[in-house]
Amino acid sequence: MTDSPIRWGILGAANFALKHMGPALHAASGAELAAVASSSAEKVAKFAQFAPGLRHHDSYDALLDDPEIDAVYIPLPNHLHVEWGIKALEAGKPVLIEKPVGMNVAEIDRLIAARDAAGLLAAEAFMIIHHPQWQRAKALLESGAIGNLCHVNAVFSYFNDDAGNIRNQADIGGGGLRDIGCYVLGGARYVTGQEPLSLDYARIQMQDGVDVFADMGFAFEGFTFQGYTGTRMAPRQEVHFHGDRGVISLSCPFNAGVFDQAEVVLSRPDLTREVMRFPGVNQYVRQVEAFGRALRSSESYAWPLEQARGLQAMIDQVLARA
Structure with a gap:
C-alpha cells in the first residue's frame, strides 16, 4: 500500500460510528473517511459535517465495489458482522469489524478462513488494547x-x-x-x-x-x-x-x-x-493508526482474529450455562 492516506468506508450509519469511529477514521494519521453506505442520506450528512467530500453509497455492495475505498469498517448489528466481513474480504478490502466480531467460535472460524483465502488483514475493533x-x-x-x-x-x-x-x-x-x-x-x-x-x-x-x-x-x-x-x-x-x-x-x-x-x-x-x-488519549484513533501500520508494513496487529476467537470461546462457555 502506498503512503497516501488509507481511504475508509463505513457500512451503515450507526450512532456509535457517528460519535466515535467515524471521527477517529478521519482524524487518524494516514487515514481519511471517504464514504458511508446507508439508505438514509440524512444520517450520512451528519458524517459529512466532520468529513467534507464524503461520498454516500445507498447500499453496502456499492461501497464494497468502490475502487476508491481501501479499507472497510463494519459497525453493523452483531449478527451481520461475519457475513459482511467476508463480503468485504471477497471484494478485496481489508476490514475492521466492530466487536463482537462473531456470534460464536464457528462464525469466527469462517471469517478466519476467508481472511486466509483473501490474504488480507481482518480484525476485531477491540480498541482498549491500543490505549x-x-x-x-x-x-x-x-x-x-x-x-x-x-x-x-x-x-x-x-x-x-x-x-x-x-x-x-x-x-x-x-x-x-x-x-x-x-x-x-x-x-x-x-x-x-x-x-x-x-x-x-x-x-x-x-x-x-x-x-x-x-x-x-x-x-x-x-x-x-x-x-x-x-x-x-x-x-x-x-x-x-x-x-x-x-x-x-x-x-x-x-x-x-x-x-x-x-x-x-x-x-x-x-x-x-x-x-x-x-x-x-483517543483509543479509537490509536486503533485506526495501528490498523494502518499493519496494512502498510510488516508490523503485526495486536488483536488478530485468533485473539478474538479465544475470547469468543470464553463467552460461548458462559452463555452455554444460560
Whole structure:
C-alpha cells in the first residue's frame, strides 16, 4: 500500500460510528473517511459535517465495489458482522469489524478462513488494547512489578432497559456478554497473555432472551479470574490484577475519557502507590493508526482474529450455562 492516506468506508450509519469511529477514521494519521453506505442520506450528512467530500453509497455492495475505498469498517448489528466481513474480504478490502466480531467460535472460524483465502488483514475493533493504560498494565505485570499474579477481577456495568435498543434484542445478538463481556474477559487475556484452563462457574440472569447479568469465574495457570457484567445496574468499571507483591488497578479501563480519566495505580506492600494517568488519549484513533501500520508494513496487529476467537470461546462457555 502506498503512503497516501488509507481511504475508509463505513457500512451503515450507526450512532456509535457517528460519535466515535467515524471521527477517529478521519482524524487518524494516514487515514481519511471517504464514504458511508446507508439508505438514509440524512444520517450520512451528519458524517459529512466532520468529513467534507464524503461520498454516500445507498447500499453496502456499492461501497464494497468502490475502487476508491481501501479499507472497510463494519459497525453493523452483531449478527451481520461475519457475513459482511467476508463480503468485504471477497471484494478485496481489508476490514475492521466492530466487536463482537462473531456470534460464536464457528462464525469466527469462517471469517478466519476467508481472511486466509483473501490474504488480507481482518480484525476485531477491540480498541482498549491500543490505549497506553492497558499497554502499561501489561508491561508492569511482565516486569514482575506485582510478583506472581494470584487473581484478576473485573467489572463493567451500565443501565439500559430500552427494549428497542439493539443491545436488548436477542435475535440480532444482544446481551451484556456480547456487548461488554468481551472487555471484562479480553482485558485479562491481553495483559496476562494466557488462555483459561476451565470455566469454574457462571451465574446468569436472562430477560427477554438476553443476559442482563453474568457473574463468571475462570481458572488460569497460576491465577484465578472473577468478573461480572450488568446492563440493569448503575455504571461501574474497574479491573484489578492482584499479585503476591502488589496490585495493578485500572479505574477507567474501558471508556477512557468518557466514564472517567484513564488511570493505572500500582499498589505496593508498603502501602505506597504509584499513579499513572493518560489524559487526552483517543483509543479509537490509536486503533485506526495501528490498523494502518499493519496494512502498510510488516508490523503485526495486536488483536488478530485468533485473539478474538479465544475470547469468543470464553463467552460461548458462559452463555452455554444460560
